[in-house]
Amino acid sequence: MSASEDQDDVERVLAGDAAAFAGIVHRWQGPLVNLAYRFCRDRGRAEEMAQEAFLRAYRRLAQWRGDAAFSTWLFALALNVYRTELRKLPAGVLGLEEIAELHDARADGKALQARLEQGERERTVQRAVLALPQKYREALLLFYFQQKDVAAAAHVLRLPEGTVKARLARGRELLRRKLQDWAEREVHYIKEERCAKETI
């Protein structure tokens, strides 16, 4: 993605050619939708949030002065939109019952079972990230979204790199605890289910 293409499109849009915004949408739709998806885990909602981010970017295009990369400005703006949208309706977090249902739905084949377990593990980690406090959630999501680039994540979050590193460490620690807690509760839940079935 070329910075000069962004610059050219921005200039054209500001000169009155709204259609030139299509170039920006074309280049950045993937990253913006993906970032939104990481925050809500809902495809339809991610697209709605990304569309709102593009609209806001269009309205505020004149505020980008070129002192930061267009992508940094766009992601920071999108992050603000996503925060606002998620405050209106927080992303759903998988409940213990749903996790148990995933276990019940497990197929018998070993390979399929392994794949399901892996997928289930990934989903649970992703859900656990969404259940973190906002500042740790944002640091973790942006760090991995930016291919583990702390500086890039710090720019988007408008925070010093040291703060982002501290939040990443604390976020991972909270994530591990949360996953452990969920796992223990789930084992307890399954045991109770078995006892109830045996009693019947």
Next chain:
Amino acid sequence: MREGNNLTDAELDRILADERAMQPSSSFAASVMDAVQREAAMHPPMHEPSIPFPWHIFLPGMAACLALPCLMLVLALRGSASASVQVQIQMHWVQGATVLAERYADLMANLPADLQQTGMEAVHHAAQMGAGWVLFALVLSWASVQWSVRA
């Protein structure tokens, strides 16, 4: 998530890093551009207008800046014509300062005599050096700063 408590740092890192990219739906870009075109019809984004110069603040200030030297010039010309008026003004300042100094001295009555004497001399000296004008200038500066901050 039976294995949740067995997740290693590396595995956690891998899961978080290996997120599969999701492709936006084929109609997404068109949908965004529809919304942008609607927005453009109502409010086209323009280069941000430069911040307008605050003439309503500048002009009165400039007028005051020009008027003040003129006023001082007129006063100086008049003053040179009647030097006695200047002397009288200075005398008023000195008298006023003396009264203040005396009151100050009353307040310091409990202090040793040499300290009282030093205080009185300091006040007289300050009055003769034009401390009143300095005080006036400071008050004027403070007022102008307050006014500019408020504006």
